[in-house]
Amino acid sequence: MRQAEKERQQLSAKKDRAHGALQETKRELDLAHREVEAAELRKDAQEKLLEAEKLTGQPASVQQVEAQLRAADRALEVAQARVRWRQVKVDAAVALRECHDKELQHADAELDYARYRVLKESGDTRVHAYTDEEFVSKSSDAKSEADDACRESAARTKDEREALAQWEELRGPLQARGGLVSPPVGASGTPQLRGPAR
Numbered sequence: 123m124r125q126a127e128k129e130r131q132q133l134s135a136k137k138d139r140a141h142g143a144l145q146e147t148k149r150e151l152d153l154a155h156r157e158v159e160a161a162e163l164r165k166d167a168q169e170k171l172l173e174a175e176k177l178t179g180q181p182a183s184v185q186q187v188e189a190q191l192r193a194a195d196r197a198l199e200v201a202q203a204r205v206r207w208r209q210v211k212v213d214a215a216v217a218l219r220e221c222h223d224k225e226l227q228h229a230d231a232e233l234d235y236a237r238y239r240v241l242k243e244s245g246d247t248r249v250h251a252y253t254d255e256e257f258v259s260k261s262s263d264a265k266s267e268a269d270d271a272c273r274e275s276a277a278r279t280k281d282e283r284e285a286l287a288q289w290e291e292l293r294g295p296l297q298a299r300g301g302l303v304s305p306p307v308g309a310s311g312t313p314q315l316r317g318p319a320r
Contacts, residue, residue: 224268
């Protein structure tokens with residue numbers, strides 16, 4: 123039973139860490155949205171500047187502003203790709219937290235069964251209201267749900283890697299040209315008995 127309690131504590135800590143990571147990822151998404159807004163403003167400013175330069179009739183100036191507009195457009199595309207990556211990363215973080223939550227529920231079911239067996243072996247009359255089959259069924263259901271949640275987490279993590287690769291592919295040429303794109307924000311005692319829900 124002590125091993126089950128230890129595993130339960132470890133899974134609880136993993137769930138807490140996953141929750142903290144999710145909150146941080148949400149903050150990073152908010153930052154990425156603000157960067158898109160800033161990129162949109164820069165592009166709008168370049169478009170207005172181009173209109174003004176065209177009125178001057180100076181080809182050299184017009185060509186320079188057109189180049190700046192193209193750079194602003196690429197910077198906006200990169201910023202939007204970063205938002206897509208950050209959103210997928212939030213989805214992955216939510217799925218990971220759900221995976222750890224379901225794993226914790228399975229650990230709770232296993233711990234309940236371990237406590238039941240200890241009480242049963244000691245002759246405690248409280249166990250008469252339950253059966254081994256009830257605990258086994260509860261644990262099996264919890265494990266199935268945990269397995270499903272963790273498979274979903276693995277799929278969302280794969281999506282996150284792909285979205286990151288797409289953003290980095292767009293970001294590379296812009297950085298090479300000097301574009302401004304932000305980097306990724308990279309006991310002992312008698313146990314208490316809790317029977318399966320009925």
